[in-house]
Amino acid sequence: MEGIKKIKPIILIFKRKIKKKSRVPSKECKKKKKMESAPSSSQDQDDDLPECPVCLQPFDPISAVPRVLPCGHSICHVCLPLLPPPLSSLPNSLRCPSCTQLVPFDRQVGPASLPKNLDLLHFVCPNGDKPSSRTRAEVSASRVAEVSAQKPLLWSHQNLLSFWKNFVLPENLVILGGNGDGGIKFGTFGATIGSPWFCKEKQRISLLQVKAESFVHDKSEWYQASYIYRMMDLIEKLGDKAREELGFLLEASSRVPYGISKAYGLWLDLTGKQGSNLYMVCEGFDRKMEFSSKPADEQSMFQVGVACMEFCEIITNLHSEGISCGCLGFECFYLNKHGHVILSLNEVIGLCRRLREVSFEGDYTSLSDVEILLAPELLTKLHKGPIKEFSTEVSVNYSSDVWCLACLVFTHLTGNMQFGTELMQNLDKDFVQFYEDWKKKVLNKMESVLTGTKFESLMGIIESCLCYEPQKRPHAVNLYRAFQNVLLGSCGEDEVTSCDLLSAKESSNYCLLLSYIHLVDLETRDERGRLEANILDVEAGKRGKDGTAHGGMHDATLIGHRDCVTGLVIGGGFLFSSSYDKTINVWSLQDFSRIQTLRGHEHRIMAIITTDHVSESFCITGDAGSGIFIWKISSPLESEVFKSWYEHNDWRYSGIHSLAFSDSGYLYTGSGDKSIKAWSFQDQSLVCTMTGHKSTVSCLSVRDGILYSGSWDGTVRLWWLSDHTPLCLLGANEVPSNLAPVLSLSSSASLAASTYENGYLKIWRNEMLVRSEKVKAGAIYALYLEQNLIFTGGWDKAVNIQEVSENELEVEISDVASIKCDAIITSLIYWKGKLFVGLSNKEIKVFHMQF
Incomplete structure (x- = not known):
């Protein structure tokens, strides 16, 4: 029974979601119909009554009494005890089904531990009348809170990476060699890699340039985007169509069983x-296939026939995956170590690119010098205009490849490699009649070679492959079977010539000749020239009077402190910085000029925060002498301290190391005496002292009614803000030898993160550790979590920018970029496209980076 009770609220929530989706007419439509048809009745008004978000039962003072959770949402007293605790270690807590916030709930006392929502009861029964009873099918789900999805700051990283991660080769894997035509380069692998590639070291590879970066945004001394970020950025810039085609080609090539380069x-x-x-x-591959300039003799006829059959098999395999070439060339074929024919995909795409470049230039006569096999229907279209213009009008089907295949067979049998030159040189004439005359000469040449051989029976199907009309050409598989039957001697002449001359497929396919990949490359080639001057400006580091670099990423340096910067916060439209020099500098966020310097501390300032309280803004600072100072942010700024007081503790363990503020009006201080103190902001009185840490409380953070505290003892503790009692200890099961001092904490809408002295970053979700990764070699002093971005900085003098992608099961971290600095990073904050970094060398760096 207990198991059924625990499952019941989950089932009810699931039913609520189904019901909400299945409701066709909206509330507005219902109301409009009721107003038009009849006057509103008490029954109609009852449809808008507030209800429990779990069971959908309208609240009433008898069967569904609303109880108010600490987060402010109400749940009926029947559903409250049925909601399971989020963790076994947190039995006296639950998650609000409306806002998912973790709130305390005393299960021994039950619903009586929470107050009734008297305002809701008065709204439901204003005159003390007995509430009307309704079935759950009549209850509206209008009060179900909707949590809006966060829009990522970057491109659609998660969607791209989930598909492309298996196609991204490591950064330092490739060793480049020579160059080829059509944007092709050659090289080798510098190391052996396993799944999913399974490649050996020094294995020969060919590289086809897909896209060049349209603008260089990281050509600076300090900014360096990560390899995976730049890879995803370029893939995203390909465009939806080109990206879809490239992904399809990579997937399909892995499925082709034989004959093409992997x-x-x-x-x-x-x-x-x-x-x-x-x-x-x-x-x-090292060996290109050589086409003899002499006709095949009787001794070599069998090897030539096998090669022709392999031509047919390769094209058949491509067509089976929905890929057509559109054009072919003699340079596209290689021989592997076993002597079998291999078609290089990169060479085919490079050949198509060269054809496109010629068509864009408009000099079609230059095609006669290029060894390209192009079907007559495409030649005539090419003569009328560039390929880009008719790519959307013409569907290049598989029959165009069959024509090229027949030309390959003819070349390999007769040794004639320049028979297509005549077609390109006579496009201005009556091309149809000229083509028929050309076709007769080709067939006569082939007949003179094949007469008297076992391949003489192939004349019929080869003639059909050279038909001017594409729909009359057979499939590539028919030609393959014809060669197979002749070589194996399994059938007679009648059976060979009776192959079905099926019409070419009219269904759409992915054609390499009309690929959007070529168009992207041609378009970006023109952009590179226009942007070259801008790139050189950034590389040269040309700077204006404000110290910012023009043309790409910008940076500025704020100088005003005389010692290490310890904290950076933004509030009231200003940037505040604290330092060991016992001062707080106030900076303009428009031109980064120093507006004022606040003095009053007698010791080094260790912590700083800003907050809004009772429609006023304040800056709060804490120093190493346990002094707490409050500065009022007004216009104009006041240089005098608004309020100040000191903690009373043992001088050996004094010092305010961290600060936090809650909406309820409490100021929290993390001290060197291992405690957390809660102060009333109204009269600065000490409300309570929270103990549990075994060393200095180094960082504090407030989120969703919970106080997070990190300590040099290596632990992160959670406290209820409602009564300042301990909630739980994060990472309680970790081995003590693996613990390191917690140096910083930060939280966002759904995650909390902590950094450590040993360079580790840990991410927590729903009070559970979901990611632990060493991101730096030394201590991480600064951390800032901005939605799905994590900024970290510390001993290594560099800011790491990482992106968090999460789902219901796991959380992943991927590098975005790194920023080099001149000193140890002590603090940082990201605000509206600007990253502010405090350094140990007294400086504050401002980096402009709009993601």
């Missing part, structure tokens, strides 16, 4: 002089 994935070359270049990496 596509390993994508690799980003970071060594380019004018930005990063994105490449598709495919298997490479």
Whole structure:
């Protein structure tokens, strides 16, 4: 029975969601119909009564008494004890079904431990009348709180990375070699890698340039985007259509059983002089296939026939995956170590790119010098205009490849490699009649070679492959079967020539010739020239009077402190910075000028926060002598201390190391005496002292009615803000030898993060550790969590920017960029596209980075 009771509220919530989705007419539509048809009745007004978000039962003073949770939402007294605790270690707590906030709930006392919502009861029964009874099917779900999804600051990182992560090759894996045509380079793998690539060291590869970076935003001395971020950024910039086609090609190439070069994935070359270049990496081969200039004789006829059958098999395999080439060339074919024919995908795409470049230039006569096999229907279209113009009008089907395949067979049998030149040179004439005359000469040449051989029976199907009309050409598989039957001797002449001359498929397919990948490359090639001057400006570091670099990422330096900067906060439209020099500097957020310096502390300032209380803004600071100072943020700014007082504790353990403020009007201080003190902001009286930590409380954070505290004892503790009692200890099961001092804490809407002296970053969700990763070699003094971005800085003098992607099961961290600084980073904050970094060398750096 207990198990059924625990499951019951979950089932009710699930039913509520289904009911909400299945309701077709909206409330507005219902109200409009009621107003038009009849006057409103008490029954109609009852539809808008508030209800319990769990069971959907309207609140009433008898069967569904509303009880108010500490977060402010109400739940009926029947559902309250049925809601399970979020963790076994937190039996006296529950999560509000409306806002998911963790709130205390004494299960021994039960619903009576929470107050009734008298305002709701008065609204439901204003005159003390007995509430009307309704079935749950009649209850509206209008009061169910909707949590809006957070919009990521970056591109759709999670969606891109989830698909492309298996196609992203490691950064330092490729060793570049020579260059080829059509944006192709050659190289080798510098190391052996396993799943999902399974490549050996020094394996030969070919690289096809897919895209060059349209602008270089990280050519600066201090900003360096991560490899994976730049990879995803370029993939995103390809556009939806090109990105879809590239992903399809990579997936399909891995499924082709035989005959084409294996596509390993994508690799980003970071060594380019004018930005990063994105490449598709495919298997490479040393031996190109050689086409003899002489007709095949009787001794070599069998080997030539096997090669022709392999041509047919390759094209058939591509067509089975929905891929057509559109054009082919003799340079696209290689031989593997076993002597079998292999088609290089990169060479085919490079050949298509060269054809596109010629079509864009408009000089179609130059095609005669390019060894491209192009079907007559495409030649005529090409003569009328660039490929880009007719790519949306013409569906290049598989029959175009069959024509190219027949030309390959003819070339390999007869040794004639320049028979297509005549077609390109005579496009201005009556091309149809000229083509028929050309076709007769080709067939006569082939007949003279094949007559008297076992391949003589292939004349019929080869002639059908060269038909001018695409729909009359057979499939590539028919030609493959014809060669197979002749070589194996399994059928007679009648059976060979009776192959079905099926019409070419009219269904759409992915054609390499009409790929959007080529269009992207051609468009960005023009952009590079226009942006070259801007790139050089950033590389040269040209700066204005304000110290910012023009043309890319910007930075500025704020100088005003005489010792290490200890804290940075923003409040009241100003930037506040604290320092060991016992002062607080106030800076303008518009031009970063220093507006004022606040003095009053007699010891080093260790902590600083800003807060809004009773429609006024305040800056609160704490120093190493246990002094607490409150500064009023007004216009104009006041230089005098608004209020100040000191903690009374043992001088050996004195010092305010951290501060936090709650909406209820309490100021919390983390001290060197291992305690957390709660102060009334109204009269500065000590409300209570929270103990539990075994060392200095180094950082504090407030979120959703819970106080997070980190200590040098290596633990993070949670406290209820309602009564200042302990909630739980995070990471209580960790081995003591693995503990390191907690140096900083930060929290967002759904996550909390902590950093440690040993360089670890830990992320917590729903009071559970979901990610623990060493992100730096030394201590991490500064941490800032901004929705799905994490900024960390510390001993290594660099700011790491990482992106958090989460789902119901796990949380992943991926590097976005790193920023180099000149000194140890002690504090940082991100605000509206600007990153403020406090350093140990007295400076404050401002980096402009709009994600």
